[in-house]
């Protein structure tokens with residue numbers, strides 16, 4: 001019974017979410033992801049070495065972004081994985097959660113997901129719509145404008161999920177502390193960034 005109890009208390013799942021690394025993997029990410037059970041990479045990986053290094057920490061489910069020409073190693077346009085009972089759908093570009101690309105909407109109708117993990121905008125996004133949790137960890141690569149460099153941590157405990165962004169430096173933490181503002185910026189964003197290199 002003792003072993004059982006212990007197992008119960010360790011039934012806590014932590015997932016590291018990262019995107020838009022553009023070939024860069026900061027030591028801070030390795031620190032933050034230490035001990036996670038799984039890592040999700042939402043694309044614009046930039047270099048297969050990023051995936052190899054992440055795989056030394058935990059199993060990785062990844063998609064490739066436009067910068068990766070939508071294929072890098074075994075990462076393709078979309079990926080699905082079920083973790084701790086939650087169904088994850090990953091794709092780099094969804095446009096807006098409230099008005100996703102028709103290909104994304106079609107894919108979600110075909111096979112529903114509990115979480116949609118995406119990137120591309122380099123903006124943090126955390127929004128639940130009709131039972132689907134849309135999450136963009138923002139970019140963990142080179143800084144762009146005053147956007148935060150961050151990753152996401154998703155945690156499940158006794159069936160309850162929590163999501164948060166963690167800045168990779170003090171400046172990013174400060175931007176994230178103004179949190180809602182960034183989230184709103186992402187929610188209000190009209191369309192894909194004009195810069196196709198994003």
Ligand SMILES: [Zn+2]
Nearest residue numbers: 020044120198
């Ligand atoms: Zn990018």
